[in-house]
Amino acid sequence: MGGYPDIRIRSVSFYSDEDDSDDAESERDSPYDGACALVRTWFHRAKGSPLSITLRCAPNRAMPPKIFSAIAEVSLQWSRLELTLPLSDIPTLERISGPFPELQSLAIDISTARGSSQVKPSLTGLLAAPRLRTVRVFSSLLHLKKVLARSAQLTTLELKGQLSKAAWTAIFTRFPTLRHFTAGLSFDESDRTAFESVPPLKSLSIDPSEDPLDMLTLPYLRHLKYYIDTTRSCRLLAFLSRSNCLLTHLTLRTSSVDDDTLLKCLGAVPHLITLDLRRYSRNRGLYEHLQAPALLPRLQHLAITESGRDYKYEPVFTMLRVRRASQHDPRPEPIVRLRTFDLTLDVKDLDSDDDEAAPVGSIALQLQRFAADGLRVRVHTQTHKWPVARHDEKDFP
Numbered sequence: 001m002g003g004y005p006d007i008r009i010r011s012v013s014f015y016s017d018e019d020d021s022d023d024a025e026s027e028r029d030s031p032y033d034g035a036c037a038l039v040r041t042w043f044h045r046a047k048g049s050p051l052s053i054t055l056r057c058a059p060n061r062a063m064p065p066k067i068f069s070a071i072a073e074v075s076l077q078w079s080r081l082e083l084t085l086p087l088s089d090i091p092t093l094e095r096i097s098g099p100f101p102e103l104q105s106l107a108i109d110i111s112t113a114r115g116s117s118q119v120k121p122s123l124t125g126l127l128a129a130p131r132l133r134t135v136r137v138f139s140s141l142l143h144l145k146k147v148l149a150r151s152a153q154l155t156t157l158e159l160k161g162q163l164s165k166a167a168w169t170a171i172f173t174r175f176p177t178l179r180h181f182t183a184g185l186s187f188d189e190s191d192r193t194a195f196e197s198v199p200p201l202k203s204l205s206i207d208p209s210e211d212p213l214d215m216l217t218l219p220y221l222r223h224l225k226y227y228i229d230t231t232r233s234c235r236l237l238a239f240l241s242r243s244n245c246l247l248t249h250l251t252l253r254t255s256s257v258d259d260d261t262l263l264k265c266l267g268a269v270p271h272l273i274t275l276d277l278r279r280y281s282r283n284r285g286l287y288e289h290l291q292a293p294a295l296l297p298r299l300q301h302l303a304i305t306e307s308g309r310d311y312k313y314e315p316v317f318t319m320l321r322v323r324r325a326s327q328h329d330p331r332p333e334p335i336v337r338l339r340t341f342d343l344t345l346d347v348k349d350l351d352s353d354d355d356e357a358a359p360v361g362s363i364a365l366q367l368q369r370f371a372a373d374g375l376r377v378r379v380h381t382q383t384h385k386w387p388v389a390r391h392d393e394k395d396f397p
Helices: 025-046 065-072 087-094 144-150 165-174 230-243 259-267 314-323 360-372
Strands: 011-016 051-057 078-086 105-111 134-137 156-164 180-186 203-206 223-228 249-254 274-279 301-307 340-346 376-380
Touching (some): 011 025, 025 065, 051 065, 078 087, 087 105, 144 165, 156 165, 165 180, 223 230, 230 259, 314 360, 360 376
Parallel strands (some): 011 051, 051 078, 078 105, 105 134, 134 156, 156 180, 203 223, 274 301
C-alpha cells in the first residue's frame, strides 16, 4: 500500500497585488500562470464538492483574468464567496453566468481606483442565488435596493454605512427570516417610535454613531454588539428589561463610563458566556468586581481591550485565579471556570516604575502557569505578544 491519501481541497484563497495599469491582459496574467494551474488542480481535487473561495486584491490592483476563468469553471460548486475587488473587475465577475445553485454566503468589498467609473454594480446573478442566506457588503457602491430586490431568504445581513429608518424597516419587512443583522442607522431624533415589525433576531451589531436600541424589542436576542456611555447605558438596561432576552454573548465598547454604571449593565446579563469589553476609559475596579461569584456566574470567555499606560497585571492575575478556581470550590454556588482570556493593551510600556506594578520578568511565568492549568490565555501589547506565534514576534522578557 502506498501513495498519497485522496484529500479533497474545498477552500481556496487567492491574493493579487498585480499593478492595475495599462498592460495587456496577457501580460497581467503571465506571472500567475503557475498559480492558475495550481488553482485548477485544487478545484479538480474537490471532485464536485461545494467550494469556499476567497479573492482579495491589494488597493489599486486587479485580479488576473485567468483566475476569474478558473473560478468560473466551477461556479456550480460555489458555496462561499468572499471578494475584495476593484470596481474595474466587477464587470468580469458579473459575466460569470449563474444560477449558482450551491452559493450560500457572499461577502464583498468593492474599491475604486483612480479614474474608475462610478456606475454601481448590480451583481444580479449572485444575489439571486436560490440558496443564498448570508450577505455581507462592505462597500456603499452596492446599493441596498439591489440586495432587497434580488435576495430571497436571508438569515444574515451585514451592511456598511448609515441607513435610514425606512431602510431598516424595509429590511425587516423583506427578510422575516433574518437572524443576524449588522448596520448603522441615521434618523431624526424626533422620531424614536418603535419598529412595528422586527424579525426574531439572534444577533445585532449596532454602529456606534446612532442608538436605536430604545426602538427595538428582541426577546430572542443572544448576541449584542453595542457602544455605551452614561446615557446609552440607561437605554441598554431598559432594552434588556423590556426584551427579557437571555444574552450569552456581549461586545461592549465603553467611553466615560464609571464602575457603577458598567457593573449595572453586566449585572443585567447573568447568562453571559462570552464578554468582549473594549474600554477607552480605565475602570480601575473592574477586575476586583469580576472576582465576585454573583457577577457573570456563567462566564467562560473573556476578552478585554485596554487603553492607557502604567498597566497593573496583578489585579488581572488575581481575577484569573478566582475564575479558574476548582469546581470543588467550597462556596455553595461556585462560578463556572473561565476557559479563555484575551488581553489587548494599547500601551507601549509593559510596566511602569511604580512599585505596585508586577515585575516584567514575572509576567510570562504567570501566564505559563495559567496555560498549564488549562486556560487559553493570550496577551498583546504594541511591542510584545504571548504566546509567540511567529519568529518575528517578541515574547515577554
